[in-house]
Amino acid sequence: MTVSSESRARFVRHCGGLALAATLLSPVPAVAADPCEGTTQADLNACAGADYRTADTALNAVYGQLMKKVGPKTKDALRGAQKAWLSYRDATCFLETMGFDGGSAYAMEYNGCLKGLTDARTKILKGYLDCKPDNVSCVGRLGE
Secondary structure, three states: OOHHHHHHHHHHHHHHHHHHHHHHOOOOOOOOOOHHHHHHHHHHHHHHHHHHHHHHHHHHHHHHHHHHHHHHHHHHHHHHHHHHHHHHHHHHHHHHHHHHOOOOOOOHHHHHHHHHHHHHHHHHHHHOOOOOOOOOOOHHHHOO
């Protein structure tokens, strides 16, 4: 049996219209304007993602300040340490959230892990920026 292109087009238009109508008429759960005020798992996932992005932005700002402060040799060492830390962070969060893989809370747990480790790393980098005068090994003092 051969179907004409006109019949195929009519079928697609008909089905497309039904799909659009079904989409528009389907009940859609309300999404909180601020996902951190929501109560659904999707809201919690979005909130955790937003929290992680905020922490990552803070980390990158401190890292940038530190990179401007140190010398070329220290920049290379810091860049290598940060790259290794990123691998550690990602592997650690993968490991610690394996039990949630495939579940609805996975994104929340994974982003929560990323945020926690990122906040801790930011604190370390801030410490490098705020060196005490007598601390000769503080990264932020290294001008070479």
